[in-house]
Amino acid sequence: MRYISTRGQAPVLNFSEAMMTGLARDGGLYVPEVVPVLSKAEISAMAGLSYEDVAFRVMRPYLGSTFTDAEFKGLIAKAYAGFSHAARAPLVQLGPNHFLLELFHGPTLAFKDFAMQLIGQMMQAALAKTGDRITIVGATSGDTGSAAMEAFRGLANVDLFILYPHGRVSDVQRCQMTTPAEANVYALAMDGDFDNCQARVKDMFNDFAFRDGVRLAGVNSINWARVLAQVVYYFYAAVALGAPERSVSFTVPTGNFGDIFAGYIARKMGLPIEQLVIATNQNDILNRAMKTGDYVQNGVTASISPSMDIQVSSNFERALFDAYGRDGAAISALMDELKAGGFHISQGAMGMLRETFASGRCSEAETLATITRAFAETGEVLCPHSAVGVKVAEENLGAAPMITLATAHPAKFPDAVESAMGVRPNLPPRMADLFDRPERVTRVPNDLGALQALIRERIAR
Numbered sequence: 001m002r003y004i005s006t007r008g009q010a011p012v013l014n015f016s017e018a019m020m021t022g023l024a025r026d027g028g029l030y031v032p033e034v035v036p037v038l039s040k041a042e043i044s045a046m047a048g049l050s051y052e053d054v055a056f057r058v059m060r061p062y063l064g065s066t067f068t069d070a071e072f073k074g075l076i077a078k079a080y081a082g083f084s085h086a087a088r089a090p091l092v093q094l095g096p097n098h099f100l101l102e103l104f105h106g107p108t109l110a111f112k113d114f115a116m117q118l119i120g121q122m123m124q125a126a127l128a129k130t131g132d133r134i135t136i137v138g139a140t141s142g143d144t145g146s147a148a149m150e151a152f153r154g155l156a157n158v159d160l161f162i163l164y165p166h167g168r169v170s171d172v173q174r175c176q177m178t179t180p181a182e183a184n185v186y187a188l189a190m191d192g193d194f195d196n197c198q199a200r201v202k203d204m205f206n207d208f209a210f211r212d213g214v215r216l217a218g219v220n221s222i223n224w225a226r227v228l229a230q231v232v233y234y235f236y237a238a239v240a241l242g243a244p245e246r247s248v249s250f251t252v253p254t255g256n257f258g259d260i261f262a263g264y265i266a267r268k269m270g271l272p273i274e275q276l277v278i279a280t281n282q283n284d285i286l287n288r289a290m291k292t293g294d295y296v297q298n299g300v301t302a303s304i305s306p307s308m309d310i311q312v313s314s315n316f317e318r319a320l321f322d323a324y325g326r327d328g329a330a331i332s333a334l335m336d337e338l339k340a341g342g343f344h345i346s347q348g349a350m351g352m353l354r355e356t357f358a359s360g361r362c363s364e365a366e367t368l369a370t371i372t373r374a375f376a377e378t379g380e381v382l383c384p385h386s387a388v389g390v391k392v393a394e395e396n397l398g399a400a401p402m403i404t405l406a407t408a409h410p411a412k413f414p415d416a417v418e419s420a421m422g423v424r425p426n427l428p429p430r431m432a433d434l435f436d437r438p439e440r441v442t443r444v445p446n447d448l449g450a451l452q453a454l455i456r457e458r459i460a461r
């Protein structure tokens with residue numbers, strides 16, 4: 001399996017290289033040259049298997065010779081052993097034809113654990129073979145950062161720096177990032193919003209002297225391995241509801257477009273997905289783009305679903321790459337226009353995108369009302385991101401069962417949940433003392449040079 005860049009000018013890599021590389025050297029994102037298709041019989045055979053067994057079958061075709069089958073099975077087993085639910089990703093019924101896929105039973109209570117726990121295992125195994133030491137720099141609106149800290153803290157051959165927007169993550173998310181005591185992980189609270197943090201991380205990748213000097217790696221969804229690990233739960237959930245004999249639909253609370261892009265890959269692999277619905281909060285660039293064809297930034301507004309406060313959706317580039325017939329030069333030109341504010345998507349590309357994705361937007365008031373109503377009607381306590389998904393899913397119900405992805409545990413966002421329901425959700429007992437743990441964080445400016453100097457200084461210690 002070979003991986004190519006969405007901008008067409010970077011070296012073609014194998015799986016292990018793409019995982020350790022993160023952003024392609026031409027600024028693009030790696031995608032598989034060919035997406036493997038599973039037969040109906042192969043998908044049927046997943047019925048009744050454990051999450052781990054489905055994970056092996058879905059991901060194995062992408063790995064080439066990176067790991068032996070036995071090694072890979074071992075890494076998968078370790079990755080999901082720390083999840084608190086035996087099913088890993090349980091389905092809960094919300095209505096006659098509407099299901100919730102709970103993706104928040106991992107160690108940091110968000111869907112990011114599904115990929116991050118596995119990437120942590122795979123990167124460690126790859127580094128053990130080469131003896132290399134790497135510097136991971138990630139940007140987060142709250143959940144990727146905490147999941148990465150959990151996956152990489154204490155590792156001898158990794159330094160991890162997480163940039164989060166100061167004052168724009170929940171208190172629980174902040175403490176998950178600032179309280180790990182291990183010396184190899186650093187929480188950096190940056191002035192600005194998530195888009196600024198993500199832009200600085202990409203700048204670091206595009207500065208080759210810095211990138212090569214610190215052996216930079218990425219664990220945001222720019223890393224193909226992150227997306228791949230998220231493809232698995234689409235198969236797991238769909239098969240549980242009767243696929244491949246029966247089609248299903250998914251609604252995905254969306255910010256950086258990684259999670260829904262994983263659903264798109266599942267569909268390309270042969271999973272019968274009728275609708276893939278993008279659900280945005282008030283930071284609705286993707287919904288506007290789907291409705292108008294204009295992908296234009298209009299600034300990030302802080303919301304009660306802060307993890308989705310994103311206006312530059314990194315992985316949309318991967319979808320555009322396919323929509324533009326895999327024309328790297330066209331994608332490069334669009335991304336240059338994006339730096340100046342935005343671009344218009346061609347009619348042909350819009351046709352492909354609209355065939356593949358539906359979309360909807362959920363306001364702040366609708367988010368709160370959905371949390372209140374879902375609890376009253378079903379007993380399910382939704383986090384505000386999952387509530388955005390549920391609201392938009394309800395507007396898109398059809399013949400196929402709808403599965404909404406519940407992307408975080410409500411206790412990560414207790415203020416929003418309390419204001420909707422009057423009840424404050426509790427953290428699991430293992431995290432009950434989170435706010436009593438000492439915090440360690442560095443305030444940093446939105447300044448590439450200053451960030452690079454700090455990272456160089458810390459890794460030299």
Ligand SMILES: Cc1ncc(COP(=O)(O)O)c(C=O)c1O
Nearest residue numbers: 143254255256257258259307407
């Ligand atoms: C809780 C939560 N829900 C939804 C999203 C959106 O996912 P994606 O960025 O993959 O679109 C994120 C972060 O990205 C998140 O942390």
Ligand SMILES: N[C@@H](CCOP(=O)(O)O)C(=O)O
Nearest residue numbers: 140141142143144220221307
């Ligand atoms: N919501 C995310 C934003 C970063 O997304 P990623 O999937 O590209 O890592 C977060 O919680 O950090």
